[in-house]
Amino acid sequence: MKLAIIKYNAGNIQSVLYALERIGMDAMVTDDHEQIRLADKVIFPGVGEASTAMHYLRERKLDTLIKGLQQPVLGICLGMQLMCTHTEENNTDCLGIFDTPVKKFSGGLKIPQIGWNSATETGTPLFKNIADPAYFYFVHSYYAGLCDETAAVTEYTRRFSSALQKDNFYGVQFHPEKSAEAGEQLLKNFIEL
Structure with missing residues (x-):
């Protein structure tokens, strides 16, 4: 099994490895x-800032490559946000794989959301053999809204998509690599797709 992690100057690659x-x-x-x-599965991780990341992807034509991939692709955190249509972070157009914009949290709670929160899944193979709800580790100031491609829902100032799925593309807002057993099971599920 060949597993590729897309390198694009966004952090957390080491913890995913x-x-x-x-x-x-x-x-x-x-x-x-x-x-x-040529990889069997592709992981698109990310910790960082959206416009810089998109600039790097466009400069190397990775934006076009990612959109055309046929094998399972998993976007993590910023990776998932970049798979959406647009983000409010520096008013950045993204890949447009998932048909939802990314917005900045507002409201009475501390931003960014840092820590454990529950995700209630709506039926995706990524969550096979994982409790429902399950707890995952989040670090983010921006969120993808609820849409037809929502695969899990979390609440923090509002309900938002903590996982998205469309065809061979999957995205999670949380960090499975830092989410103990539930996160490991999710990575195993992705590899077994």
Whole structure:
């Protein structure tokens, strides 16, 4: 099994690699189009700022590559947000895979949301053998709204999409690599898709 992690100058790649090692998987970190195209599964991680990340993707034509991938693709945190249509973070147009915009949290709670929160799933193979609701680790100031592609729902100042799915594309707002057993199970489920 060839597993590729897309390299695009967004953090948390090392913790994703460690989490994959814990479940017995090796992955290559690459921005090489051919390597990504030939991988059985692709992970699009991310911690960082949206406009800088999109600039890097466009500069290397990774934006077009990602949209055309046929194998299962998992976006994590910023990776998932970049798969949406647009983000309020520096008014950035994104990949448009998921048909929902990303907005900044507002309201009485501390922003960013940092810590454990529950996700209630709406029927996706990513959540197989995971409790419903399950608890995952979140760090984010922006969120994807509820839409037809919502695969899990979390509440923080409002209800939002903590997971999205469309065809072979999956996204999670939380960090499975930092979410203990539930996160490891989700990564295993993704690899078994």
